[in-house]
Structure formats: C-alpha cells, structure tokens
Amino acid sequence: MARKFFVGGNFKMNGSISSITEIVENLNKAQLDPNVETVIAPPALYLLLVREKAKKEIGVAAQNVYDKPNGAFTGEISVQHLKDSGIDWTILGHSERRTILGESDEVVAAKTKYATENGVSVIWCCGESLEQREAGQTLDVIAKQLAALKAKVSDWSKIVIAYEPIWAIGTGKVATTEQAQEVHASIRDWLVKNVSQSVADDTRILYGGSVSEKNCTELSKQNDIDGFLVGGASLKPAFVDIINCKL
Numbered sequence: 001m002a003r004k005f006f007v008g009g010n011f012k013m014n015g016s017i018s019s020i021t022e023i024v025e026n027l028n029k030a031q032l033d034p035n036v037e038t039v040i041a042p043p044a045l046y047l048l049l050v051r052e053k054a055k056k057e058i059g060v061a062a063q064n065v066y067d068k069p070n071g072a073f074t075g076e077i078s079v080q081h082l083k084d085s086g087i088d089w090t091i092l093g094h095s096e097r098r099t100i101l102g103e104s105d106e107v108v109a110a111k112t113k114y115a116t117e118n119g120v121s122v123i124w125c126c127g128e129s130l131e132q133r134e135a136g137q138t139l140d141v142i143a144k145q146l147a148a149l150k151a152k153v154s155d156w157s158k159i160v161i162a163y164e165p166i167w168a169i170g171t172g173k174v175a176t177t178e179q180a181q182e183v184h185a186s187i188r189d190w191l192v193k194n195v196s197q198s199v200a201d202d203t204r205i206l207y208g209g210s211v212s213e214k215n216c217t218e219l220s221k222q223n224d225i226d227g228f229l230v231g232g233a234s235l236k237p238a239f240v241d242i243i244n245c246k247l
C-alpha cells in the first residue's frame, strides 16, 4: 500500500476564534494537493468550530485525550466526545506533554491504545532531547518509546508516527535531511523487526521540528519521510506551501 503523504498542523495553545477562523478560511480557499492528507489540531475549545468550518477534506485532531471512558475525570478530553463531534484524530505523546505534563511512555501508549480501539486515529510523537542526541542515545530513546507503544497496541493502522527531535521544536533549528532520514529509516527498521513488514511498509512516519515552507521540499524527498507535523508554521499562510510541497 502506498503511503499517502500526511501534513498535520499543531496549533498548540494558540489562536482565538477570529484567528483560527481566518486560518481555516484560508485553507478552505486554497487548492490543496489531493494526494496529501491534511489534519489540523486546534486547541480543544475550538475543535467543534474548526470541524464545522473546515472543508471535509481537512481532518481535525485534538492535541490530547484521556484513556478512560466518560466519567469522573474532570478536565480531561474524552475520545467518545471527539467521535460524537466528528473529530477523528488526536495527537498523543507530544514532547511538550511528555516534558511539561510528565506523561510517561506508558501513559502515552495507554492513551494511544484507548483512542485507536475507540475509533480515533493517533499522531503518535516520539523524539530525543539535545542531551540524548549528544550522548549518542537517539535511537535507543526512540526504540524505548516504540517498545512501550508496542506493548499496548495491536492495531497499527490507526497510528501515524511523528519523529520530533525536541531540540528542533520551535527553535528554528531543523534536523538536516540526513539526520531526519537516518532516524526515520531506523524507526521503519524497528517496525520490520518488532511488528511486521506490512506495518513497516504502511505506517506513515512524519518529521516535526521547525518545518517551514523553505525546508519542506528537501525533507519531503527523503525515502522514509512521509509527511510533517508542523507547529509554528501551521498558524501562517505558508502552511499551504508546506501541504503542497510535493507539487
């Protein structure tokens, strides 16, 4: 199965009703490459607004969910509420949630299992810190994150992997095409060895970390880069150029 190129936009905790409406209207007006799956992740409070306003070709993602059915979990985001609202995706395991909110590999894996088993697809993030990269631990860190995921998840068809080196997120310091391709190839190799050849062939592996309209074309040419998870640039009109980087 050919892997459809995927571009996600992570708005993080940014925007307002008017600025997010403007972003969505720009995307609706733009000619987006039909060979690219586009999914945008606004803050939770704006999910319904975005789902109502965005054209149907554009997917919508939450930035987090909880791993339990509805109930006494004050402040959490329910997978069932997402489904009820026509939201088919969520980001999970973003490094900001891992580092600021203290989510462990196991917690992220449990959330991923719950979401995928209940009909919500997951952009599952992994990646190393600068300290870990400099210590030569990049591939080990990612293998450990993947192993925790594999211990809980059996259906990989609803998972897109986003490799996001923490040192490249929001810093303007993009990984080189060689650095990104090396890690993507090793993630695919890990999937071959630990899950299956077909999961390795079919799973999209996105790169995230200071992707812009200037660096996306080169990155998109790498064999194992199947798309991007974009933070800062997804709030700008140039997001359209990133979605269309293959044209």
Ligand code: PEP
Binding pocket: 010, 012, 164, 168, 169, 170, 171, 172, 208, 209, 210, 211, 229, 230, 231, 232, 233
């Ligand atoms: C992100 O938050 O997922 C991200 C990649 O951010 P940025 O593109 O701003 O580095």
